[in-house]
Amino acid sequence: MTEVVDSGRQPPRRRVPGPARPVRPGGQQRRPGPGARPAGQRRPGPRQPAPRTIRLGSPRPRLRMVSLALTLVMIAFVVRLLQVQAVDAGEYAAKADRNRYVGRVLAAERGGITDRNGVDLAISADANDITADPTMFTRDQLKVGDGPEQAAALLAPILGADQDTIAGKLRTKNTRYVLLARRQTPQVWNQITDLKTALVKKAKDDPGTVNVLAGVFQEPSSKRVYPNGDLAAGILGWVNAEGKGGGGIEQQLNRQLSGKNGKIRYAQSGGRLVPTAGSAETPAVAGSDIELTIDRDIQWAAQSAITEQVKKSKADRGYVIVQDTRTGEILAMANSPGFNPNDLTRANPDALGNAALQDAYEPGSTAKVMSMAAVLEENVATPETHVIVPNRLHRGDRLFKDDIDHPTWYLTLNGVLAKSSNIGTILATGELGRNQRESNRILYSYLRKFGIGSYTGLGFPGETKGILAAPGDWSTSQQYTIPFGQGVSINAMQATSVYSTIANGGVRVAPTLVRGTKGPDGRFTPAPKPKKTRVVSERTAKTLARMLESVVDDEEGTGTKARIPGYRVAGKTGTANRVDPATGRYRGYTSSFAGFAPADKPRITVYCAIQNATKGNYFGGQICGPIYKEVMEFALKTLQVPPTGAGPANLPVSFKP
Numbered sequence: 001m002t003e004v005v006d007s008g009r010q011p012p013r014r015r016v017p018g019p020a021r022p023v024r025p026g027g028q029q030r031r032p033g034p035g036a037r038p039a040g041q042r043r044p045g046p047r048q049p050a051p052r053t054i055r056l057g058s059p060r061p062r063l064r065m066v067s068l069a070l071t072l073v074m075i076a077f078v079v080r081l082l083q084v085q086a087v088d089a090g091e092y093a094a095k096a097d098r099n100r101y102v103g104r105v106l107a108a109e110r111g112g113i114t115d116r117n118g119v120d121l122a123i124s125a126d127a128n129d130i131t132a133d134p135t136m137f138t139r140d141q142l143k144v145g146d147g148p149e150q151a152a153a154l155l156a157p158i159l160g161a162d163q164d165t166i167a168g169k170l171r172t173k174n175t176r177y178v179l180l181a182r183r184q185t186p187q188v189w190n191q192i193t194d195l196k197t198a199l200v201k202k203a204k205d206d207p208g209t210v211n212v213l214a215g216v217f218q219e220p221s222s223k224r225v226y227p228n229g230d231l232a233a234g235i236l237g238w239v240n241a242e243g244k245g246g247g248g249i250e251q252q253l254n255r256q257l258s259g260k261n262g263k264i265r266y267a268q269s270g271g272r273l274v275p276t277a278g279s280a281e282t283p284a285v286a287g288s289d290i291e292l293t294i295d296r297d298i299q300w301a302a303q304s305a306i307t308e309q310v311k312k313s314k315a316d317r318g319y320v321i322v323q324d325t326r327t328g329e330i331l332a333m334a335n336s337p338g339f340n341p342n343d344l345t346r347a348n349p350d351a352l353g354n355a356a357l358q359d360a361y362e363p364g365s366t367a368k369v370m371s372m373a374a375v376l377e378e379n380v381a382t383p384e385t386h387v388i389v390p391n392r393l394h395r396g397d398r399l400f401k402d403d404i405d406h407p408t409w410y411l412t413l414n415g416v417l418a419k420s421s422n423i424g425t426i427l428a429t430g431e432l433g434r435n436q437r438e439s440n441r442i443l444y445s446y447l448r449k450f451g452i453g454s455y456t457g458l459g460f461p462g463e464t465k466g467i468l469a470a471p472g473d474w475s476t477s478q479q480y481t482i483p484f485g486q487g488v489s490i491n492a493m494q495a496t497s498v499y500s501t502i503a504n505g506g507v508r509v510a511p512t513l514v515r516g517t518k519g520p521d522g523r524f525t526p527a528p529k530p531k532k533t534r535v536v537s538e539r540t541a542k543t544l545a546r547m548l549e550s551v552v553d554d555e556e557g558t559g560t561k562a563r564i565p566g567y568r569v570a571g572k573t574g575t576a577n578r579v580d581p582a583t584g585r586y587r588g589y590t591s592s593f594a595g596f597a598p599a600d601k602p603r604i605t606v607y608c609a610i611q612n613a614t615k616g617n618y619f620g621g622q623i624c625g626p627i628y629k630e631v632m633e634f635a636l637k638t639l640q641v642p643p644t645g646a647g648p649a650n651l652p653v654s655f656k657p
Contacts, residue, residue: 107221108259111287113236113249115296116329116515120227122236122250127183127223130159130192134172136215144210151212155180158191170215180216182241183223192216224250230340232299234354235292235333235513237461238341247353249290249513251461256517259287289518293329298322301634303334305627306608310336313613313623316588319356320627321496322635323605325596328500328509328530331604331635333357333493356492357456357463361611363495364576364620365420366594367485369544370498371429372417374446376540380431383414383547383651393423396476400426403575403619415653418550418557420573422484429483440471440479447488449535450501450508456493457510457531466490485576496607499594502548503570503602506541508533545570546649549599553648561625562593564633566643570602571595571628573621578612588612593624597632598644606632 113122137147144150148170156163159181169178181188192213199211224239237248244258245251262284302320310318322332335355339347375381389409393400402421409421416424433439447453453468467489469478478487493511501508510530518524536544548570551557558573574592579585592609596602608624608631617623635641 106262106264106281106284107243108261108284109222109286110224110239110243111257111259111289111517113257113290113292115292115294115299116331117295118291119296121232121292121296123225123227124222125225127185127221128189128218129179129221130155130181130184130189131217131219132170132178132180133176133215133217134170134178135176137170137212141215142210142212144212147210147212150210151216154195154213155192155216158188158195159184183221183243185223189218192218224341226341228296229342230338231296231303232294232333233338233341234335234356235294236341238344247461249292252459253290253514257287257290259520260285286520288520291515291518291524293324293331293513293515294333295331295638297638298631298635299332299334301638302332302631303336303338305630306334306610307336307338309623309627310610312616313610313618314615315610316612317351317355317359318608318610319359319492320631321356321492321605321607322631323496323500323511323607325500325503325602325605326509328497328511329515330493330511330513332631333513353462354460357458357460358491359611360464360466360489360491361578361590361609362486362488362576363490364485364574364590364592365422366495366572366574366592366607366620367488367490367498368417368420368425368483369502369548369572369594370447370450370452371425371443371483372413372547373450373502373536373540373544374432374443375413375428376543377446377536378432378442381413381428383412383543385413385428386655387411387413387416387421387424387427388657389416389421389424389427393426395426395480398477398480400480409654410657411654412652414547414550414651415556417547417572418554418653420551420558425484426480436479437471440474443483444468444471446535447482449533450498451494452488452490452498456491456497458493458513460513463493464491466494485574492607492609495592495594495609496605499572499596499607500605501535502541502544503596503605504541505538506534506536508535545596545599545602546651548572548595549649550651550653552595553650554653556653558619558621559593559595559625561621562595562628562632564597564629564636567597567636568599568644568646568648569595569597569632570599571625573619573625574609575618575620588614589618591618591620591623593620593628595628595632597636598641599648600646601644603639603641604632604635606635 110124112120112124114120135141137151139145139147148167151170152163152167155166159166161181166180169180172178196211196213196216199209199213203209203211226233226236235248237250238246239250240246245254250257262282264281302322306318306320318336320332320334321330323330333354333356337348337351339351389411391401391406391408400423402423409419411419411421411424413428416428429443430436430439432442447468453466455463455465474482481487497508497511509532512527512530514527516524516526549568551559551573552562552569552571559571562569562571572594574590574594576590577586578588578590580587590609590611591613592607594607596605606628608627610623613623
């Protein structure tokens, strides 16, 4: 046995005891003979080499190194653990949530729009937003490198979208949600579903087939639908791709119609909801329904009449407005040409909007009723006052004339209005003040009272307030043209309101388009009462109504084509030089007719205007008078307004000198 020692010295040699000598039987030992070795000694053999000593270093340095390495590793783990669980815990949790949880908006159902009788004009139908999870289109998922391109080639024809755009969305990184198309019909999603099903079946038979549409999904949405096509499109407007009103009532009342969107956040796997992982949801609040003042049937009659005449006259455009004279409610507001809000891709950009409120134009002779109102209210003249009307009248820097050449007319003030004499109107309004400047100021004050130069109060998007300069800024010619409706600009609603004011006994009622709203709880809230303003006295208004009858009933009047059998009709024609919006110069004419019925007990006002008729007659009485008659007759029948049975006023038109 070899002993290992720590010191470097040679250890002393020791004898190793041999085996014990055997004992004889009986316990006697053999007796040694001569020369025998002493007991306990072995025969010396060959000499053995000295044992080799192995020297080992101290294990403590190694233990220290191992302990230090283990300590550093543990410190690194602890630091990383602290970073993940404490310092950057929020960031990592957010990343995990982004990969696991999906949040989306729950779109509120948009409120509907109806006419005054509850007939649907704009509704929201079921639709789908087509979405996708880009992580399901990667090479790792599909085992092919062109998965987005294959999916885009299938989806583009169905969605009517650009193939490259769809492929780009499907390759979006760091997200599990992209929107491919908004508000698609259920039929579109059915086509996609059929394709997905076909790919799944084919993959079972052919393992090499890849379902490249597995990551395409749908979310419930809604699509705006206008059941009556282009009917009242100028009033309704449309809804854009973002689900917001892009014009008309849809834009004006977008906040009430839109409601309040909700939110939902849920765990998902492969684009599917994981029911057991929980979700958080804030329900959406549906928008309010809007009830308009218009009557669908009257709107249809007005739109049909103006569309036909604009086409027949090859005019640029035209508009018809029907208003309840007592309440200010608009029963119809039709434009031609119009557009179909269900398909804006085919709409003429120039036809979008509501020209009846957005066009500013010189009204012509229909504005003479305001001049006559000022003359009567200021007690300058009466309907029987004699006015001698020459063929030409020199005023300022111009020589004025009437629409036709004529010998000297001997007219009453009533006759000046009936025959629509520009010269007679200049002469009558010139008597308003002690001089022309004062006459200008007085006339201006009445124009303002009638609402000229101010917004109508509808608050409609894009509405113009027209142009009415202050009397101190009137040019030399404007002093004499403004009394007969040139040199001042209005919109069709302002013109309608002027005649409704006369029909309503001299009280202007601000026009309204909205009767009220119905909230998600079903409660109806009426619209605020319109503002009322006294413009002229009731006596003046009634006198003007009788004078306006002469325009239609008297054979010398310019509005005979507006007669309605059985009814007393008050009206006024207009034929004005038209400013071309493109050049800013006069070109063509604005033809118009305005009036109300029954003249002695007014209920309805109708106004018609046609811009730049290029075929046939362009005089207002000839092309707008028949439209007035057609629309007024339909409205009287629809609202069941009976004739009064009283005879016409028959005021004198002329006198014998």
